[in-house]
Amino acid sequence: MAMPWSEFKLLLRNEFCPKHELQQLEVELSNHVMKGADHMTFTTRYHELVALVPEMVPTLEKLINRYVVGLPSCIQSIVLAANPATLESAIALSAKLTGVMVKSGVLKDDTGKSKEAATKKPEQHQTKKQKVIGNYAIATPLRQAPAVLVNTAPKKYVGMHPQCTQCKFHHPATVQCRQCNNCGRLGHRTQQCRAPATQAANNAAVAIHPPQNPGNYNNNNRGCYNCGELGHFSKDCPKRVQPGVRAPCGRAFMIGAAAGRQDPATGTGM
Structure with a gap:
């Protein structure tokens, strides 16, 4: 409790702040400038960096000068000419000058637009994404998942x-x-x-003209290639000449007696 506050802060920083992080904060404080007309963000971050690396601004003069250096050039010259005695006076003067420069058009105030864009951008992006997804669903045919074969065992008969x-x-x-x-x-x-439905017509035709050999009944709707009738194949056609039967080798002619006497093919002249 008797330790001074400055020594206590130094002990805390040495315990919980690594050196490489302190070096990054020093570089950030050296390059810290105000972007556009966002005076509030610039000032808030400046206070945070000064509290973390106070050795970079050990005196009040350096503290004010480092703040003024980060201001835009149109405001920086006016603040330096006013020669503020405290950091608070430099902050108040730079805030008034920022508002004047925004009204005159020298600085562009993008803070309000950036907030509106941050709130609207996710909705617009989501709407666009939904539109693209909808168009893709319309243009792309649905892919049906392949049917999964389920091995279903036949049910056993339990009747009498x-x-x-x-x-x-x-x-x-x-x-x-x-x-x-x-x-x-x-x-x-x-x-x-x-x-197929044509099988019924085939059965009706067979019922009207039953086959001679029921064992060789043709279940197809095509007829016999030999006689054209339904009910049997051409190999079983009853009108087909069987292999064991000798086919006729000649033809019979019916001619008169006068023509027979003059025809040399008869040979006998009778």
């Missing part, structure tokens, strides 16, 4: 009916198997059929 050997479904023995009216297959109805 046996499994049918024909349609592979469980139903009572007295009930007829489910048969599709479109493709004619067992195990599903017409609503669940995946065959």
